[in-house]
Amino acid sequence: MAAANTSQIFWGVHAVFRLFLLDQNTGNYLVFQEQTERRFHGMKLDWGFDKFLSLKAFSESANGFLMDDTCVFGVEVFVSKERSMGKGECLSMVKDPVMYKHVWKIDSFSKMVAECLDSKTFSSGDQNWKIQLYPKGKGSGMGSHLSLFLALADPKSLPPGSKIYADFTLRILDLMNSRHQYGKVNFWFSAANPERGWQKFITLSFLSQAGMGFLLKDTCSVEAEVTVHGIATAL
Known part of the structure; x- marks a missing residue:
């Protein structure tokens, strides 16, 4: 354990x-697992195996552990953060996460009267998502900006205490010059915090400016790229 709090x-x-x-x-x-829960603290920062693997077995090329002078170690840790209260969290990281791209075409953009528009639901990392667009802005962007968010499509379906860690990019496509307006961020999504984005994504004047290509024949195209990297669940 790094940066242990030895003062307590x-x-x-x-x-x-x-x-x-x-x-x-x-x-x-090759997996070695502690069968019992261990307590890490200021006087005991590490736990492990004195005889994890013999040097002979480790160095034998046929075993594949040491190849071209390179080896790969890993660890899974299941932590009970508040032992006295019986609370904890299990984090499962996605091996080789896959990025999913979704394009949303909005016709007759200037005629939209709804405060918020939702894209069709799409899936990434075994989770359902949607893009939320506010044509006249939201919050601090109201009346001056277009607001754009990525949101869980059904956050109430998540088990209590669950969180989804994802990075994503949202773009408004420049249909003429390929100079897209975009924002990129990573975020822990949950039932309590189901959306993340920008209240001031792009000014309405810049969006509608002639020759920019964001609105072409009153059509706007929005793109989302979503990669789910991990899921945390309550123990």
């Missing part, structure tokens, strides 16, 4: 963990 005598983090060593020949992992 009774402070500690309880965790169960597994250590991995990659067999680069097969893509499989």
Whole structure:
């Protein structure tokens, strides 16, 4: 454990963990797991295995652990942050996450009267998403900007305490010059915080400016790129 709080005598983090060593020949992992929960604290910063693997087995090329003088280790940690209250969180990271792109074409843009427009639902990382667009702005952007957000399509379906970690890019496409207006950010989405975006994404005057290509024949195209990297669930 790094940066342990040694000033608090009774402070500690309880965790169960597994250590991995990659067999680069097969893509499989050699796994060692602690069978009991361990307490990390100021006087005991580390736990592990004195005899994780013999040097002979580690160095043997046929085993695939050391290839071209390179090895790959990994760890999974399940932490109980508030032991006395029985609370904890399990974080599962997505191996080789896949980016999903969704394009939303909006016709007759100037005739839209709704305060908020929702795109069709799309899926990324086993989660359903939607783009939310406010033609006349929202919050601090009201009346002067177009506001644009990415949102969970059905946040109430998440189990209590669950969070989705994703990075995403939202764009308004320049249909003439390919000089797109975009914003990029990462965020923990949850039932309590189901949306993230920009109240001042682009000014309404710049959006409608002739020759810019954001509104072409009263059509606007919005694009979302979403990559889910991990899911946290309550223990």
